[in-house]
Amino acid sequence: MSTPLAASNARVKEARKLSRRSVRTERRLFLADGPKAVEAALTVEGCVVEVFATPTALEQHADLLGGAAVTLVDERALASLSDSVSPAGLVALCRHLDAPLDRVLESSPRLLAICADVRDPGNAGNVIRTSDAAGADAVVLAGQSVDAYNPKTVRSTVGSLFHLPIAVEPDPAVAVRAAQGRGLTVLAADGAGEVDLFDADLSGPTAWLFGNEAWGLPDELAALADHRVAIPIHGRAESLNLSTAAAVCLYATARAHRPR
Amino acid sequence: MSTPLAASNARVKEARKLSRRSVRTERRLFLADGPKAVEAALTVEGCVVEVFATPTALEQHADLLGGAAVTLVDERALASLSDSVSPAGLVALCRHLDAPLDRVLESSPRLLAICADVRDPGNAGNVIRTSDAAGADAVVLAGQSVDAYNPKTVRSTVGSLFHLPIAVEPDPAVAVRAAQGRGLTVLAADGAGEVDLFDADLSGPTAWLFGNEAWGLPDELAALADHRVAIPIHGRAESLNLSTAAAVCLYATARAHRPR
Structure with a gap:
């Protein structure tokens, strides 16, 4: 077995x-940390360049590392x-x-999540994880949203980053119009929305548009959606x-x- | 106006x-940080002992501080x-x-959240916030759950800590039995549950039992619930x-x- 590389090794450096996001973007590479993420990454053909492992972890996780x-x-x-x-x-x-x-849109998605300017890595990762669980076909990170490959985002997805397609679109309006052009009803999640979530018709192909965690969706973007939908607040939470x-x-x- | 107290002042110290949790528990006091939390705290009679404010913040927030x-x-x-x-x-x-x-149970709650061993302050705070929004009547922090007065919990509730009753019960089994004794159906949220959430009868008074973020609910506790209910996972998320x-x-x- 070869000698393990040290932190000062050029490849490790x-x-x-x-x-750094700039380096990730330029090289189109990122790091996935921990056995669960590594295992999920290895299920995607051509995704993993190499796995850095300590001798102990290599022994412990030989099974999942395969070839x-x-x-x-x-x-x-x-x-x-x-x-x-x-x-x-x-x-x-x-x-x-x-x-x-x-x-992503060519595959006729029935459920899509579009994040417009979602900045918190944990929130974005959690939306990707939940989208996966809810059976969404893809997630679009639009506008000034956090990098999908931010280490905290990757960790918060708990593997789901590798399970469903992620599209990046700098202009949220383009994402909304493209979804509508493919026959999806775009619903803006908006606390001030005029439609109650539980009265909304969700039976057709649906794209949800989620805004920034602090300031929500800009009016001009929400106006592009087919409806603005509010989750009813029953108590005193804002x-x-x-x-x-x-x-x-x-x-x-x-x-x-669900089929009935 | 009196001279502002310094960090070395005995009262500030x-x-x-x-x-520290031990000090909070012993004195039955805690700190609520920031204008939103302070405003919410002031709506609860007898809750606020005093408000520490910088001269600038006092001027800026004079309205909400009232008397x-x-x-x-x-x-x-x-x-x-x-x-x-x-x-x-x-x-x-x-x-x-x-x-x-x-x-809490005497008030005939229709919706209750019982957290058993929820350890992450952000998770607990977010459950309290969501319980408030969903119209729950109270939240029970049971077992080894995080302290409701942990600064991160308080912040994550975004004021909801002051909106609905919080009960603390060291033994989760006692909380489950007490809820059942008051006519609530206790549903254990459990990924391996035998009832699909969207097939479950949720129309009566309901207490949800949520487990630890890493290991879920212990079998013997989940077994006390009336049903184990699973949220359907449609994609590949675990x-x-x-x-x-x-x-x-x-x-x-x-x-x-909701009334129909």
Whole structure:
């Protein structure tokens, strides 16, 4: 077995630069941290370039690594690649996964989540995870949304980043119009919306439009949607957390899509 | 106007000790940080002992402070009481709010959330916020759940901590049996549950039992519930985030409780 690479090794240093969004974007590479993420990444053909592993983790997780290219690193080198407080010994160097919006829409999705300017990595990751669970066909990160490959986003998806297509579209209005052009009804999730979620017709192909966690959806963007839909607030809370609201909307739609 | 107290002042130092759970529990006091939390705290009679405010914040928020007892502190003293990265100049010293479980149940609740061993402050706070929004009558923090007065929990509730009764019960089984004794159907949220959420009868008085974010509900506790209910997973996600799952369950129940 070769000697594990140290944190000062040039390859490890190069991989470490992927903690910066600019470097991730330029190289179209990112790091997936921990056995669950690595396992999910390995299910996507052509995604994983190599897996950095400590000798201990390699032994422990030999099964899930299968035929992957493994680079042995020491504990310190691994910790320098991980954003976890207690790194689990495996980090995969992965190629970006995002699909062109057009291709996502060509597959006739029935349920789509469009995030416009969702900035918090945990929220974005949680929306991706919930979209996966609710059976959404894809997630669109639109506008100034957080990078899908931010380490915290990747971790919050708990593997779902590798389960469904993610499209990136700098202009949320383009995403809304493209979805409508493909026959999806676009519903803006908006606390001030005129339609109550539980009165809304969710039976057809539906794209949900979710806004920023602090300021919601800009009026001109929400106006492009077919309807503005509000989750009813029964108590005295002012609003719901963004990813919580997304879950309630996505699951209400999944329920309406069930065969009867 | 009196001179603002410094961080070294004895009263400020005493208040600062409330960052420790043991001190909060012993004194039955806690700190609520920021204008929104302070405003919500002031709506609860007898809750606020005093409000620590910087001279700037006092001027800016004079309206919401009304007749509250205000103690002027300097910026450093305020920052030492706040757990926020950018403190907003107001921190309220509050009395504990939790109500005895019996009293909560005497009010014939129709929707209740029982958290068993929910450990993450953000998750617990988000469950309290969502419970408020979904119209739940109370939240029970049971077992080894996080302290409701943890600064992160308080912040994550976005004021809802002050909107609905919170009961604390060290033994989750006692909470389950007490709810059943009052005619509530107890539903254990459990990914391996035998009833699909969207097939479940949620029309009567319902108590949801939510487990720990990592290991869920212990079998012997879930077995005490009337049914184990699973949120259907349509995609390849393994599970949902705890507070996300709670939101989907609570809102499905709120929907079933609506007059038709």
